[in-house]
Amino acid sequence: MYLLSKLFTYLFLPPGIFIIALIFAGIWSKRFKWFFITLGVIFYLLSIKPVANLLLEPLESITYADTNASSVLVLGGGANSSAILKAYPGAFKREFYGFYLAKEKGLPLVFSGGGTKRIKEANSAKSDFALMQKLSNSKLKIYYEDKSLNTKQNAQYSAKLFTKLKLTKNIYLVTSAYHMRRAIIYFKKAGFIISPKAVDYRVDKEYNFYDYLPNMNSLKNSYLAIHEYIGILVAKIIL
Numbered sequence: 001m002y003l004l005s006k007l008f009t010y011l012f013l014p015p016g017i018f019i020i021a022l023i024f025a026g027i028w029s030k031r032f033k034w035f036f037i038t039l040g041v042i043f044y045l046l047s048i049k050p051v052a053n054l055l056l057e058p059l060e061s062i063t064y065a066d067t068n069a070s071s072v073l074v075l076g077g078g079a080n081s082s083a084i085l086k087a088y089p090g091a092f093k094r095e096f097y098g099f100y101l102a103k104e105k106g107l108p109l110v111f112s113g114g115g116t117k118r119i120k121e122a123n124s125a126k127s128d129f130a131l132m133q134k135l136s137n138s139k140l141k142i143y144y145e146d147k148s149l150n151t152k153q154n155a156q157y158s159a160k161l162f163t164k165l166k167l168t169k170n171i172y173l174v175t176s177a178y179h180m181r182r183a184i185i186y187f188k189k190a191g192f193i194i195s196p197k198a199v200d201y202r203v204d205k206e207y208n209f210y211d212y213l214p215n216m217n218s219l220k221n222s223y224l225a226i227h228e229y230i231g232i233l234v235a236k237i238i239l
Contacts, residue, residue, distance in 0.1 A: 010213035015047045019214055046222040047214035049207065055225035056203050060177040062184075067195040069107070070168040074098035075154055075175040075183060076113020076121035085131075086124035090176050090200040095125060097199045098174040099132045099140065107172075108141040110161065112154045122146035151179070151231070152238075155186035169193060176200035178224050185235045 010016050022040030026033050045051045077091030087095050095111070102109040111129070113121030122144040129142055145161045148154045162169050170193040175183050177198035187194055202221050211218075 006210060007213075010210065010215060015043060015216060015219050016214045019044045019047065044214055047216075047219040049204070049211035049215075049218045049221075052218040052221035052225070053203050053205060055222055055229075056178055059179075059181055059225060059228055060198070060201055060203050062177075062180055062196060062198070064194070064196050067170065067193065069172045069193075069195050070170045071108045071110055071162075071172070072098050072102040072105075072197075073110045073112060073158060073171045073173050073187075073192075074125075075151070075173070075179070076111065076115065076125060077176060077179075078115070079113075079117075079119075079121050079124035081117070081119040081124050086127050087121075091121075092128065093199040094174050094176065095128050096132070097197065098172075099129060099136075101172055101174065101197060102140055102142075103136060103138055105172075108143065108167065110143045110145065110158065110167075110171075112145040112148055112158045112161075114146045114148045114153075114157075116149060120146045151183055152186050152235070154183070155190035155192070158187075159190040159192070171195070172197045174199065176202075178202060178228055182228055182231045182235055185232065 011020065019040050022036050022043060026035070026037030026040060029036055074094050077094055078088040079086045079091060080088065085092055098109055098111075111122055111125045113125065115121040123146065126144065133140065143161065143165060145154070145157045148157045159169065169191050173180070173183060173187060173194045174197045177200060180196050180198045184194055184196065202224070
């Protein structure tokens with residue numbers, strides 16, 4: 001019964017149901033047979049864990065020597081202003097680890113994130129950090145950059161804030177592991193010396209039978225990886 005329920009979940013809920021529909025469309029179609037089948041196969045591959053890991057691993061395998069940075073900079077990653085803990089799960093990992101790192105090393109913390117929503121990421125982050133301050137009984141110096149809409153602007157507006165605050169541009173950069181390579185490109189361009197502190201790792205190499213069935217988590221991870229590769233390409237072309 002358990003196996004049947006799992007198979008139903010993987011095969012008859014998205015993305016599985018759409019993959020099956022594409023394959024059947026290919027079988028029934030005369031004119032676009034191989035187009036539908038090829039699309040279904042690609043969709044299937046992007047929706048399984050081994051392929052998602054294959055795409056993510058080059059992004060997450062970055063290593064840099066640890067340096068004595070003078071501040072911690074956390075990049076925003078989306079927030080829900082109506083929630084108690086405002087940041088999305090991956091973004092909250094950035095906030096939490098950035099706060100921990102700043103507290104352990106006695107450094108100022110800078111949060112960078114504006115976003116396109118009515119309530120800015122920085123304003124939502126203030127609520128999360130206020131709770132952390134209260135729970136840890138600490139009084140970290142936390143500064144906020146709330147104008148940026150993307151990673152490039154994170155770097156540009158953060159550089160201006162550092163100049164205004166007279167902070168040295170030698171930072172522990174905290175962001176999701178899959179996003180770190182692109183972030184480093186922009187922050188180096190903006191004049192920062194960087195010691196990467198990645199969180200939110202998504203590569204998991206423990207496999208079982210179900211990891212070869214299509215699922216939304218693997219499809220999302222594939223999407224994130226492809227998005228980063230395009231972003232890195234654009235960043236290098238612009239530079």
